[in-house]
Amino acid sequence: MAPPDDLAVALDDLAKRYGGTPAVDGLSLRARRGEVTALLGPNGAGKTTTIEICEGFRRADAGTVRVLGRDPVADARALKPRVGVMPQSGGVPGTARGGEFLRLVASFHRAPLDSAALLERLGLAEHARTPFRRLSGGQQQRLSLAVAVVGRPELVFLDEPTTGLDPQARHATWDLVRELRDAGVSVVLTTHHMDEAERLADHVVIIDRGRVVADGTPAELTGAERQLRFRARAALDLEELLGALPPGSAAKESPAGHYLVEGDLRPELLATVTAWCAAHGVLTEDLRIERRTLEDVFLELTGRELRG
Amino acid sequence: MTALDLSPAPGAVPLPRMVLAQTGYEVRAMLRNGEQLLLTLIIPVVLLTLFSATSLLDLGPGERVDFLTPGVLALAVMSTAFTGQAIGTGFERRYGVLKRLGATPLPRAGLIAAKTLTVLAVEAIQAVVILAVALLLGWSPHGDPLSVLALLLLGTAAFSGFGLLMAGTLRAEATLAAANLVYVLLLAVGGVIFPLDRFPSGVAAVLEFLPIAALAEGLRSVLADGAAFPGGPLLILLGWAVAGLALAARFFRWE
Numbered sequence: 001m002a003p004p005d006d007l008a009v010a011l012d013d014l015a016k017r018y019g020g021t022p023a024v025d026g027l028s029l030r031a032r033r034g035e036v037t038a039l040l041g042p043n044g045a046g047k048t049t050t051i052e053i054c055e056g057f058r059r060a061d062a063g064t065v066r067v068l069g070r071d072p073v074a075d076a077r078a079l080k081p082r083v084g085v086m087p088q089s090g091g092v093p094g095t096a097r098g099g100e101f102l103r104l105v106a107s108f109h110r111a112p113l114d115s116a117a118l119l120e121r122l123g124l125a126e127h128a129r130t131p132f133r134r135l136s137g138g139q140q141q142r143l144s145l146a147v148a149v150v151g152r153p154e155l156v157f158l159d160e161p162t163t164g165l166d167p168q169a170r171h172a173t174w175d176l177v178r179e180l181r182d183a184g185v186s187v188v189l190t191t192h193h194m195d196e197a198e199r200l201a202d203h204v205v206i207i208d209r210g211r212v213v214a215d216g217t218p219a220e221l222t223g224a225e226r227q228l229r230f231r232a233r234a235a236l237d238l239e240e241l242l243g244a245l246p247p248g249s250a251a252k253e254s255p256a257g258h259y260l261v262e263g264d265l266r267p268e269l270l271a272t273v274t275a276w277c278a279a280h281g282v283l284t285e286d287l288r289i290e291r292r293t294l295e296d297v298f299l300e301l302t303g304r305e306l307r308g
Numbered sequence: 309m310t311a312l313d314l315s316p317a318p319g320a321v322p323l324p325r326m327v328l329a330q331t332g333y334e335v336r337a338m339l340r341n342g343e344q345l346l347l348t349l350i351i352p353v354v355l356l357t358l359f360s361a362t363s364l365l366d367l368g369p370g371e372r373v374d375f376l377t378p379g380v381l382a383l384a385v386m387s388t389a390f391t392g393q394a395i396g397t398g399f400e401r402r403y404g405v406l407k408r409l410g411a412t413p414l415p416r417a418g419l420i421a422a423k424t425l426t427v428l429a430v431e432a433i434q435a436v437v438i439l440a441v442a443l444l445l446g447w448s449p450h451g452d453p454l455s456v457l458a459l460l461l462l463g464t465a466a467f468s469g470f471g472l473l474m475a476g477t478l479r480a481e482a483t484l485a486a487a488n489l490v491y492v493l494l495l496a497v498g499g500v501i502f503p504l505d506r507f508p509s510g511v512a513a514v515l516e517f518l519p520i521a522a523l524a525e526g527l528r529s530v531l532a533d534g535a536a537f538p539g540g541p542l543l544i545l546l547g548w549a550v551a552g553l554a555l556a557a558r559f560f561r562w563e
Contacts, residue, residue: 057411081318081320091405100333113314154316183314
């Protein structure tokens with residue numbers, strides 16, 4: 001384990017119930033400084049509760065919480081200037097002009113970013129005087145991100161930063177997150193988009209039903225294993241295909257017309273599959289060899305779809 | 309693409325600067341809000357002008373404006389400290405603004421201080437406008453300015469306590485409805501423009517204990533009649549202030 005100084009967040013055996021229902025149930029994780037850590041899980045997995053405990057908005061029923069080595073509730077005064085927070089939605093007065101609210105929060109800090117430059121950077125310059133409630137959902141999200149980073153924090157918590165964003169705005173957000181990391185800022189974000197976690201995070205923590213089910217780098221989680229996928233007409237005779245493949249291989253069709261072959265993926269195996277297809281007059285489409293995705297990992301660990 | 313230096317440079321400015329920044333922001337927001345201006349400035353000035361310049365109401369002996377000005381001042385305090393603050397804070401709570409501000413270096417005590425300063429600043433603007441209109445209408449004030457100030461401050465504390473209690477416990481829509489209802493009711497039965505002695509004596513004796521009545525009657529006793537120290541009204545307001553602030557401190561929910 002890394003010494004405490006290297007940790008942005010350290011949670012041990014965290015538990016939190018709402019009524020009788022556990023939202024977080026014995027969760028432990030480490031987020032290192034200077035890294036992007038993604039808490040990945042389906043809706044209702046306990047991600048927001050976990051992040052709100054880190055932000056000091058909620059108290060855990062049990063377990064220990066350390067944020068930059070401190071207790072987020074007891075040491076709130078010391079931590080607030082060092083930590084930026086982007087809540088899942090809202091948090092800006094509906095009638096407030098976006099730029100004005102951003103400047104207000106900037107004015108609480110000793111060496112804030114230039115509000116105008118930050119708005120421009122996030123594509124919001126022409127909306128600086130627009131009341132918050134008249135901004136689109138994506139614009140509100142980006143303003144909220146601006147408010148989280150304007151104080152030049154050491155650590156930012158971003159709760160679903162790209163939900164509801166169009167692809168362009170999503171990439172702008174990803175770019176800013178990478179830039180924050182490159183500038184030495186620790187980032188902890190939640191997401192239920194596995195591609196976001198895969199592309200953005202140095203460290204992914206997969207959460208399900210209030211517990212950590214796996215964590216590691218995206219490469220560690222998806223492993224070295226490769227798989228072969230292709231599309232073809234539905235209902236190929238996979239029993240027969242398997243007979244042609246080396247022992248230990250697996251093949252399945254799901255959904256109809258989409259095929260997945262797993263096993264010792266050497267060039268010979270690829271040749272066998274394509275030869276078998278040729279022998280059966282099957283033209284494959286979208287044939288590709290790829291690593292497992294976090295989606296596959298999640299499905300394997302929990303038996304459920306991430307987006308389910 | 310604009311270059312931004314994102315490297316960490318955390319640190320908060322001293323608390324008084326944060327409180328002043330928040331106060332300036334809130335005062336600007338309040339002065340831009342049309343509904344708030346209707347409540348805090350237009351209604352009091354219209355009532356003062358309308359009932360001073362006409363004999364629609366029988367206000368008893370003496371100049372009508374001398375009777376009305378203290379009542380309208382009390383109304384102005386109630387509209388800002390109670391109605392406006394309850395509705396504004398209620399919706400801030402509902403939209404997660406209080407929570408969001410809770411994640412900034414501004415502590416909760418600093419936010420409450422800023423809200424109090426905002427109420428006092430808006431009241432100062434109201435007082436200047438109302439007193440100017442009253443003077444134009446021929447108002448001749450009497451009495452001790454310190455007593456007036458004490459009444460206004462205690463009245464503000466009493467109304468703020470209950471405004472925040474409402475904002476911090478009810479749903480925002482319920483606060484909106486209830487705060488407006490209380491405003492209209494207290495305007496009608498609190499001795500603001502209708503003299504309390506027009507009510508049956510048993511009823512009037514109870515109404516006198518309302519915070520709005522204590523404030524209006526206290527201001528009237530000083531400004532119209534030149535009373536030295538309005539002990540009764542001050543005591544009633546103190547009671548309401550202690551009760552309201554204690555209840556708000558106990559039951560206010562930030563989210």
